[in-house]
Amino acid sequence: MKTFWQRFLTNPRVVCGLIWLGLVTILAIFAPLLAPSDPFAIVAEPFKTPFSEYVFGTDSLGRDMWAGLVHGARTSLLIALIATVSAVAFGTMVGGIAGYYGGFIDDILMRMTEFFQTIPSFIFAIVLVAILTPSATSIIIAIAIVSWPPIARIVRGEVLSVKGREFVQAAIIAGQSDSGILLKQVLPNTLSPLIVTGSLLVATAILVESALSFLGLGAPNLMSWGFMVGSGRSFLRDAWWLVAIPGVAILLTVLSINLVGEGLNDALNPRLRDL
Amino acid sequence: MSDMVLSIQNLKVDLPVWSDRAHAVDDVSISVREKEILCIVGESGSGKSIMAKSILRLLPEPHVRVSGGSIMFEGNDLLDVADEHMRFVRGGRISMIFQEPMAALNPLMRIGRQIDEIIEVHTSLTASKRREKVIALFDDVRLPEPERILTSYPHELSGGQRQRVMIAMALALEPALIIADEPTTALDVTTQAQILHLMKDIQRRHGTSILFITHDFGVVAEIADRVAVMRYGKLVETGTVNEVLSSPTQDYTKALVAAVPSMTPRHRPSERPENSILVINNLVKTYAARGGVFGGKSKAVHAVAGVSLKVPNGHSLALVGESGSGKSTLARCIVGLEQSNSGEILLDDINIAGLSRTELRPYRNTVQMVFQDPFSSLNPRQKVGDIISLGPMLKGTKKDKAWEDARDLLCLVGLDPKAVERYPHEFSGGQRQRIGIARAIAMKPKLIIADEPVSALDVSVQKQVLELLDDLRKSLSLSMLFITHDLRVAAHVCEEIVVMRNGVLVEQGATANIFSNPQHEYTKALLAAVPGEGWQQRS
Structure with missing residues (x-):
């Protein structure tokens, strides 16, 4: 039997995904070095074609597309990661407590989860951002609030199945406290579905963030891919690269995350695929 | 040899590459004679169930597949025949009883219909004739109130009753061979004793051969005519039940027989301490x-x-x-x-x-x-x-x-x-x-x-x-x-x-x-x- 890493890293789709994600991460981390100028600064005349003076040309106001792409990577990744981590943390807490204690607590928490799940998530996110006034924080909050319910349901289901296993009873008999059992015995055994769902959630978060920025609900002083697509949209016939460059960046990033997420799933649950 | 019902020659079944060994079944040759109960005994991982499944081509292919040998049954090699013929063999000529009757029965279908379906597919009897036959089968396996069982769902029956239904189902088309894969392992001892008794009785009355897979030498002693012992996919020893149980020749068989817990209590000091923990x-x-939310009487x-x-x-x-x-x-x-x-x-x-x-x-x-x-x-x-x-x-x-x-x-x-x-x-x-x-x-x-x-x-x-x-x-x-x-x-x-x-x-x-x-x-x-x-x- 191969180990997890052997299964994970020999999967060609995972390797492709990781290469692109690595590239985007480097762009995001070293953005100030790779494009020292402010991405909102007007550096040249508008509509300069790519591969001329500027690698990716300039947009309708003469802003450097390369700087926008690099700083946009930073915004997308940061917002998506923080939002996902918050959603996973909150969802795990709710699902863990609901599944472990059961009964009345479970009923209350799960009805609350369903309440959030039944609201159309994108419209809900738009409303939240509009109420909270657009900023990086409000976008993160909005994405986290619409993303945690599925996590809570998955964790609850896993906890329900794990808590019936005998090692949990053994921990009770050893005298471990409820919180100790939940954190040290039960939750570590729910990790694999959580990692897979969490990684796919990052992709959704990037899409939601881009969509919000596209609609003009992005953070006003942060360059973002969605904002670039949105502002280049009216010039699609004359300057295709204004939309194509950030659009392809979103596409490849979301695709890569999905490939890696699927790869994680295959590597963590090998039997599902093999038998 | 004409009195062979089933003859397995040099059967080899491959396991997927990531398994701990290459073959689930490695060069096994055994045969089931007419009107006998052959028990295959082995511990977990011995390949006994895989071998039984390969007879009816029920292996989880392509990961586990037969790579050599032959399985002769009524003049055909079951490894070679067309799927069409295999369907006729399954249920019609060879039927199978599983370990967990609850899992083997469809929980959403009435018992009567589940048996009726088998007879309907394989014969041209009319509905009323089929119903008579099902009731006769229920009588045969000593199910009480056959009329009630006909319209019951599997969850309404006890474990023992469900296994009787499975046996009735296996008998429905008078097969030449019944394969029973640990049919009593999930049952309580008293129920197990009844089911073993029933199987032996039915085998005698119908003249069916039974290939009985078990891990329990006690069960073997109850039911077998002949015994085959398997380990790591290989055949260790075959013989009549008396030969194998009372004078096994192989070390492994000896160890297995010796490991069966004895009914004689160990001698222990009889004085009882005054204090109790x-x-x-x-x-x-x-x-x-x-x-539940809507109330209802709790029981x-x-x-x-x-x-x-x-x-x-x-x-x-x-x-x-x-x-x-x-x-x-x-x-x-x-x-x-x-x-x-x-x-x-x-x-x-x-x-x-x-x-x-x-x-x-x-x-x-x-x-x-x-x-x-x-x-x-x-x-x-x-x-x-x-x-x-x-x-x-x-x-x-x-x-x-x-x-x-x-x-x-x-x-x-x-x-x-x-x-x-x-x-x-x-x-x-x-x-x-x-x-x-x-x-x-x-x-x-x-x-x-x-x-x-x-x-x-x-x-x-x-x-x-x-x-x-x-x-x-x-x-x-x-x-x-x-x-x-x-x-x-x-x-x-x-x-x-x-x-x-x-x-x-x-x-x-x-x-x-x-x-x-x-x-x-x-x-x-x-x-x-x-x-x-x-x-x-x-x-």
Whole structure:
């Protein structure tokens, strides 16, 4: 039997995904070095074609597309990661407590989860951002609030199945406290579905963030891919690269995350695929 | 040879590359003769089930597939025939009975229809004729009230009744061969005895051949005409049931036969100490089925209905009962996994009944538990050292010391002390059960509750684990409440036996007395139902 890493890293789709994600991460981390100028600064005349003076040309106001792409990577990744981590943390807490204690607590928490799940998530996110006034924080909050319910349901289901296993009873008999059992015995055994769902959630978060920025609900002083697509949209016939460059960046990033997420799933649950 | 019903020659079945061996079945040749019951015996992983499945082409292909040999049945090689012909063979000429009848029956279809369907597909009988036939089949397998069973769903029947339905289904088309894959393993002993009796009877009346797969030599002694012993995919030994059971030629067969727990209780000192580590007085545990959001009447189920017993210091008491007898619920009440409704649980003269989990913490040192399923009782994400040292560390032992103790404990239970650094999945079932025992004694308890600790293990491993428990009990002067469904196991490790049924004790006494002179009808029935009883008394 191969180990997890052997299964994970020999999967060609995972390797492709990781290469692109690595590239985007480097762009995001070293953005100030790779494009020292402010991405909102007007550096040249508008509509300069790519591969001329500027690698990716300039947009309708003469802003450097390369700087926008690099700083946009930073915004997308940061917002998506923080939002996902918050959603996973909150969802795990709710699902863990609901599944472990059961009964009345479970009923209350799960009805609350369903309440959030039944609201159309994108419209809900738009409303939240509009109420909270657009900023990086409000976008993160909005994405986290619409993303945690599925996590809570998955964790609850896993906890329900794990808590019936005998090692949990053994921990009770050893005298471990409820919180100790939940954190040290039960939750570590729910990790694999959580990692897979969490990684796919990052992709959704990037899409939601881009969509919000596209609609003009992005953070006003942060360059973002969605904002670039949105502002280049009216010039699609004359300057295709204004939309194509950030659009392809979103596409490849979301695709890569999905490939890696699927790869994680295959590597963590090998039997599902093999038998 | 014309009297062969089924003849398997040099059968080879490949396993996927990631398995621990290349072949599930390796060059096995056996044949089933007309009107005989051939038992295939083997421990888990011996390839016996895979071989049976390959006969009807039920292997999980393409990962597990036949790579060589032939399976001759009624003049055809079943490995070569067209799918069309295979469908005719399946059910029509060869039928199969599975271990878990609940899983083999469609839960959403009435029993009558499920059998009717088979007859409809394979014959041209009219609906009324088919119905007559199904009723006749039910009579044949001694199902009570056939009319009612016809319209029942599987969940409305008992385990034994469901297995009778499966047998009726297997018989429906008068097949030449029935393959039975551990058909009685999921059943209680008394039900098992009835089903074995029925199968033997039916085989005689219908002249069907049966290929019977089992891990239990007791069952073999009850039912087999001939026996084939398998290990690691290879055939070890074949012969008539008398040859194999009373004078096995191969070492492995000898070891297996010797490992079958004997019905003769071990000789033990009979004096009973005055003090008891555990005294239970009139304990009651009732479950109320939850009414749900919309109310509805809740039904009370009496799992334990007024049980009183004593475990004397340093003694081992067996609590014997079938499924649903309340024996596990009683154990769960003692260790505080369940709250009893009334009655006393005196542990070292302190009443712990009704205490919450937090209030029980000071007494965790006194009583510990060994669990049934070694695959579910160890946390797969923790190292063995963490698993064993959990209890002591919660009691305030420093990590270094607790791990040092864990190494010593592993030596004590016969494992390599280096195992502390490894994870549970690296160990076999028997080794895991040893780790579970080490975890229990890490708390230095006075009393161990062992809930069916060997029922998930192969016989040879079962014997070793029982020996280990017995040795530890002596060397650490532990008391033990040993819960089991198997009287043979109880005889092996316990001074005293209490028999439990439907939440109450029906009989208690010294092991030797219970075996030689049972008083209660139910105890007598249990003793009579132990498979292979006649063979054991002979030998």
